[in-house]
Amino acid sequence: MKRAIALTYSLIVATMATATWIEHFRGTEFVARHLYGAWWFTLLWALLAALGVAWIVKRRVRRWSTLLVHAAFVVILLGALLTHLTASRGIVHLRQGATVDTYLAERPDGSTEELRLPFRITLDSFRVHYHAGTTAERDYTSHFTVSDGQTVLRGETAMNRIFTFRSVRLYQNAYDPDMAGSYLAVNTDPYGIPVTYTGYGLLFAALVGLLIDPRGTFRRLLSDARLRRGAFLVLVLLSIGREASADPLIVPRETADRFGRLHLLYSDRIAPVQTFAIDFTKKLYGRASYRGLTAEQVLMGRLFDPRGWDKEPMIRVKDAALRRQLRLPRYASVNHFFSPDRGYILGTYLMEYEQGQRDAFHTACVDMDAKIRLIMSLRDGSALALFPHADVYGAVRWRHPATPLSPGELPRMDALFLRSYLSLLREQIVKADYATANTLIEKLDKYQRLHAGGTLPSPMAERAERLTNAFPFATVLFIVNLTVGLLALLYTIRQLVRRHDAPRTDRLVRRATLGLLLLSFAALTLCEVLRWIVAGRAPVANGYETMLLIAWFTLLFAFVAGRRFPIALPFGALISGFFLLVSHLALMDPRITPLMPVLGSPLLSLHVSVIMMAYALLSLTFICALTALLLAAIGRRDPERTAERMDALRLLSLLFLYPALVTLGVGIFVGAIWANVSWGTYWSWDPKETWALITFMVYAVVIHTHTWPAFRRPMAYHVYLLLSFLTLLMTYFGVNYLLGGMHSYA
Known part of the structure; x- marks a missing residue:
């Protein structure tokens, strides 16, 4: 029976992993029909539940926490089966004033059929809500009337707000471009959802029970005699050429700083001009400054002296093939991209890209074209939405100098101010009359505060953003954490192989390591708080922010574990340093942007935060495994002592693994509840959620030591944990950058 369980379990994991890759090439509809929706895939899950x-029963398991965990999974699978067999999903299209009583339901083969609703529904109104002063959508709301012949009821739906009537759940889905129509998702699942939610409740209780059960493995680990007698002191981290040209216009720093304190509409939010200037300079040059000039000076120079700055070699050309093909230097000027005989040298390659040539070279051409277009948008003023004004409905819109204006849209003096302001400022800058230029900047600041209404950020948010802009948290902290972690780990390994103790040195190194990491943790906490203040939401919206959050949790867990296991400190420093390094390497976009409407849910913040905690803990088990295998390689002359240390590392790893599995399980299924509230389906086999489930299933194997006693041996345990980390890498980085999907941050 044990082999049958292993085979079925492995087949399910392999099928899910393979399906995510097939989906990448064949599409979601194909895998939904031929793999996830296939009868044999359902049968595999049923077989696994029955065998489990x-x-x-055969092993006569009596521990309540273990029984409850497995019972919860059986109930969840039963709920999924009921949903698969009895639920109906579809879309109803409403037009204002029209009454409908049917919807288009999805069939298993991907087609649709028209089914009748148990009531009639009439759309009364539809409204899009925007973030103040922007065109970024904050929410959608449909107001309607439903009637079943006996009851007439007014209702509404919005993102993350469900309307339920006669066992039918309605979700806001989309809307017509003319704002007179709305699409609502329809979900009828009266049996599957209650059973599934019951399973989730049992699972949450059971996972917590794994940690608090006095007879459970985790509590026994905490009571291990080696912790009481300080045997882990053996492992203590005692730790721890360019083209010549005339100089372009350079605006004095004081004037540029004043200009940077103005506000503009950028990335669908109102931000300081300084933020745009920094992102502008980073996009072109790769750094936040250029030859000792601040980002604001670069922005104003490019804005008011385009010809002079077009000669500046500040456009970084990262792709080597692009440099070779177009004979470009590593840092090129705008003039490099325009030839008297060829015109815009990227033009031909951009056309080839549009015609389907999507290789690395043509993709690099598109990326380079984005930099040139950014410069051109600054030149024509379309990037500078500096001018707020309320429309006839009282909603504030931020306009740029090139915004088309209809007659009477703005008062005549305001329209003149919008059209002529940058020209007036340019005139003073070119004449080097910076006193008058400063006065003009002050006038625009007063204009913004007069007309922006409630769209300007609060003084606290403004100060927080300027502080975030001033200090490159990720860059500095990844250097600190990696350096401290590497030196501390090397010292620890040296300590493990030396024959004589050096308690004074050990104590000094440990205090220094702890002090540096506490400073790093405080700085990272400040970074998270500042981003929260600026965005007005939890900083969990993109890949950059989740990397910072994982690094923060990793350090937190390292401090907690470090009280008993000092070796956790270098582990935490290294892992957090690597996550901060990834966020620094421009692989992820650090810009702060508003959330999509569907993401504005407390459940989502909880889901992401708990999942990030799990990833941080699992990363620490990886470092434990890596250290143990390194000790095995260098400690062959003293096998008995090496075996003792590897077993101690296994104990430490298990203390990370149990809460990791609990938080991962809770995070996955909180995400399922959020998805059901937002999308009308609690599981859609998106690549990210599928790989998260794979990660949970792979890591869960190793705690079943009664079934698989081989994992009681430190070597087998650590090798398995080392390989299991590949699933975590795939869950986060593989899905983000290879597979895509609705969860992708790339």
Whole structure:
């Protein structure tokens, strides 16, 4: 029976992993129909549940937490089966004033059929809500009337707000461009959802029970005699050429700083001009400054002296093939991209890209074209939405100098101010009359505060953003954490192989390491708080922010574990340093942007935060495994002592692994509840959620030591954990950058 369980379990994991890659090439509809929706895939899950129950009965398992965990999974699978067999999903299209009583339901083969609703529904109104002063959508709301012949009821739906009537759940889905129509998702699942939610409740209780059960493995680990007698002191981290040209116009720093304190509409939010200037300079040059000039000076120079700055070699050309093909230097000027005989040298390659040539070279051409277009948008003023004014409905819009204006849209003096302001400022800058230029900047600041209404950020948010702009948290902290972690780990390894103790040195190194990491943790906490203040939401919206959050949790867990296991400190420093390094390497966009409407849910913040905690803990088990295998390689002359240390590292790893599995399980299923509230389906087999489930299933194997006693041996345990980390890498980085999907941050 044990082999049958292993085979079925492995087949399910392999099928899910393979399906995510097939989906990448064949599409979601194909895998939904031929893999996830296939009868044999359902049968595999049913077989696994039956074999698991039979094995528990055979082994006469009596521990309540273990029984509850497995019972919860059986109930969840039963709920999924009921949903698969009895639920109906579809879309109803409403037009204002029209009454409908049917919807288009999805069939298993991907087609649709028209089914009748148990009531009639009439759309009364639809409204899009925007973030103040921007065109970024904050929410959608449909107001309607439903009637079943006996009851007439007014209702509404919005993102993350469901309307339920006669066992039918309606979700806001989309809307017509003319704002007179709305699409609502329809979900009828009266049996599957209650059973599934019951399973989730049992699972949450069971996972917590794994940590608090006095007879459970985790509590026994905490009571291990080696912790009481300080045997882990053996492992203590005692730790721890360019083209010549005339100089372009350079605006004095004081004037540029004043200009940077103005506000503009950028990335669908109102931000300081300084933020745009920094992102502008980073996009072109790769750094936040250029030859000792601040980002604001670069921005104003490019804005008011385009010809002079077109000669500046500040456009970084990262792709080597692009440099070779177009004979470009590593840092090129705008003039390099325009030839008297060829015109815009990227033009031909951009056309080839549009015609389907999507290789690395043509993709690099598109990326380079984005930099040139950014410069051109600054030149024509379309990047500078500096001028707020309320429309006839009282909603504030931020306009740029090139915004088309209809007659009477703005008062005559305001329209003149919008059209002529940058020209007036340019005139003073070119004449080097910076006193008058400063006065003009002050006038625009007063104009913004007069007309922006409530769209300007609060003084606290403004100060927070300027502080975030001033200090490159990720860059500095990844250097600190990696350096401290590497030196501390090397010292620890040296300590493990030396024959004589040096308690004074050990104590000094440990205090220094702890002090540096506490400073790093405080700085990272400040970074997270500042981003929260600026964005007005939890900083969990993109890949950059989740990397910072994982680094923060990793350090937090390292401090907690470090009280008993000092070796956790270098582990935490290294892992957090690597996550901060990834966020620094421009692989992820650090810009702060508003959330999509569907993401504005407390459940989502909880889901992401708990998942990030799990990833941080699992990363620490990886470092434990890596250190143990390194000790095995260098400690062959003293095998008994090496075996003792590897077993101690296994104990430490398990203390990370149990809460990691609990938080990962809770995070996955909180995400499922959020998805059901937002999308009308609690599981859609998106690549990210599929790989998160794979990660959970792979890591869960190693705690079943009664079934698989081989994992009681430190070598087998650490090798398995080392390889299991590949699933975590795939869940986060593989899905983000290779597979895509609705969860992708790339």
